[in-house]
Amino acid sequence: MSHHFDAVVIGTGQGGGPLAVRLAESGRKTAVIERHLFGGTCVNVGCTPTKTYVASARAAHVARHAAEYGVLIAGDVQIDMARVKARKDEVIGASRDGVEKWLRGTQNLTVFTGHGRFTGPHSIRVDAHDGQQHELESDATFINTGTRPTIPPIDGIDRIPYLTNSTLLELTEVPAHLVIVGASYIALEFAQMFRRFGSRVTVLVRGKRVLTREDADFAESIQKVLAKEGVEFRFGGEPTRVEPLGDGVRIGLNEDTIDASHLLFATGRQPNTDDLGLDAAGVAVNAHGLIDVDGELRTQVEGIWAIGDVNGRGAFTHTSYNDFEIVAAHLIDNEPRSVDTRIMTYAVFVDPPYARVGMSESEVRKDGREALIATMPMSRVGRARERGETDGFMKALVDAKTKQILGAAIHGIEGDEAIHTFVDIMNAGAPYTTLKNAMHIHPTVSELIPTLLGMLKPLK
Numbered sequence: 226m227s228h229h230f231d232a233v234v235i236g237t238g239q240g241g242g243p244l245a246v247r248l249a250e251s252g253r254k255t256a257v258i259e260r261h262l263f264g265g266t267c268v269n270v271g272c273t274p275t276k277t278y279v280a281s282a283r284a285a286h287v288a289r290h291a292a293e294y295g296v297l298i299a300g301d302v303q304i305d306m307a308r309v310k311a312r313k314d315e316v317i318g319a320s321r322d323g324v325e326k327w328l329r330g331t332q333n334l335t336v337f338t339g340h341g342r343f344t345g346p347h348s349i350r351v352d353a354h355d356g357q358q359h360e361l362e363s364d365a366t367f368i369n370t371g372t373r374p375t376i377p378p379i380d381g382i383d384r385i386p387y388l389t390n391s392t393l394l395e396l397t398e399v400p401a402h403l404v405i406v407g408a409s410y411i412a413l414e415f416a417q418m419f420r421r422f423g424s425r426v427t428v429l430v431r432g433k434r435v436l437t438r439e440d441a442d443f444a445e446s447i448q449k450v451l452a453k454e455g456v457e458f459r460f461g462g463e464p465t466r467v468e469p470l471g472d473g474v475r476i477g478l479n480e481d482t483i484d485a486s487h488l489l490f491a492t493g494r495q496p497n498t499d500d501l502g503l504d505a506a507g508v509a510v511n512a513h514g515l516i517d518v519d520g521e522l523r524t525q526v527e528g529i530w531a532i533g534d535v536n537g538r539g540a541f542t543h544t545s546y547n548d549f550e551i552v553a554a555h556l557i558d559n560e561p562r563s564v565d566t567r568i569m570t571y572a573v574f575v576d577p578p579y580a581r582v583g584m585s586e587s588e589v590r591k592d593g594r595e596a597l598i599a600t601m602p603m604s605r606v607g608r609a610r611e612r613g614e615t616d617g618f619m620k621a622l623v624d625a626k627t628k629q630i631l632g633a634a635i636h637g638i639e640g641d642e643a644i645h646t647f648v649d650i651m652n653a654g655a656p657y658t659t660l661k662n663a664m665h666i667h668p669t670v671s672e673l674i675p676t677l678l679g680m681l682k683p684l685k
């Protein structure tokens with residue numbers, strides 16, 4: 226039997242869940258399909274669980290350095306990994322259950338648990354977990370199926386127990402020696418947190434530096450902090466083979482080897498678009514498996530949208546949620562909004578955090594426009610000195626002619642919050658002088674941003 230809906234949302238991530246509710250509340254007969262865990266990547270294996278681990282790791286780090294603040298703790302700091310995991314499970318369980326309860330409690334919204342696949346541009350078959358099969362017809366369909374870890378095709382990979390960002394979060398003991406393949410955001414966050422838990426950590430970097438999408442000075446600053454805490458880096462260290470070694474693994478690096486108790490792959494993510502029946506819907510994917518969309522998140526097929534990580538227009542929780550807002554603005558609120566005008570911003574939750582908005586220095590240089598630049602070490606920031614956390618620096622870039630802020634980045638204490646002073650000014654389209662002349666609260670990190678902007682000089 227076929228069921229007709231005004232709208233069907235596939236996936237309950239940070240864009241899909243809120244969109245399904247808004248559509249239902251607008252009077253549309255709506256269905257939402259979830260094949261695995263309600264809440265998607267962020268709630269279950271991404272932001273929420275990893276940030277609980279970051280919090281636990283920071284607590285251990287602060288405890289170890291308590292004597293520097295005049296606080297004496299008897300004995301060594303111990304890590305109970307099972308309790309760390311249990312706390313994480315409690316937090317994500319509450320979030321996941323909250324999402325499911327919210328969806329199931331929304332009037333005009335039908336929840337299907339199972340795998341949804343297109344059988345045509347406006348038809349979807351749901352193979353439900355209870356063995357039933359449902360045929361859905363939809364006037365509007367929204368794809369929000371997210372991504373999964375990419376595992377490189379290394380010789381011997383099928384013979385070893387490797388970890389991903391998801392399975393690493395299920396460990397109940399601290400790894401003796403964690404080797405991480407990859408040197409981007411996920412890799413560095415895990416590297417620092419597990420080093421703080423007490424693991425020996427080695428990061429295998431394929432190239433010559435970490436965080437290749439960021440300016441080299443910020444990459445060096447972040448690496449320096451992690452190295453100071455004991456994280457080891459091996460550059461040009463791309464694995465060529467792996468093999469079992471007792472309860473661990475031996476990793477081949479050209480003519481060398483490295484032995485590890487645990488091996489984590491943090492080598493990127495791939496979209497969950499290969500088992501959706503997109504061919505039947507006429508929806509094409511690009512070479513990376515991503516679904517191309519226009520500024521309103523529409524695919525090339527009328528009546529089908531793609532939001533979140535699968536569209537390649539951002540790979541963060543906040544970009545997925547913003548996708549929902551853009552779609553809802555067009556379809557429900559009659560408000561013109563476009564992803565094409567979105568100013569990208571994000572953070573890497575190492576400690577201290579690294580946050581960025583807009584263009585990097587290397588991008589501004591490549592663009593060739595006349596620009597101004599300013600940098601300031603975090604040691605100038607009173608709050609950083611008071612907290613004893615002076616690692617990192619700030620950077621701002623401004624268009625010399627228009628006075629518009631082109632981009633900014635902060636590696637330093639509370640940088641993930643302070644960056645929003647730049648985000649808001651940039652989205653308002655105001656000149657940098659608006660921020661430069663503003664009065665900020667003392668003592669905060671943000672109070673030094675006007676000072677930073679007062680140091681602008683020509684980018685040479």
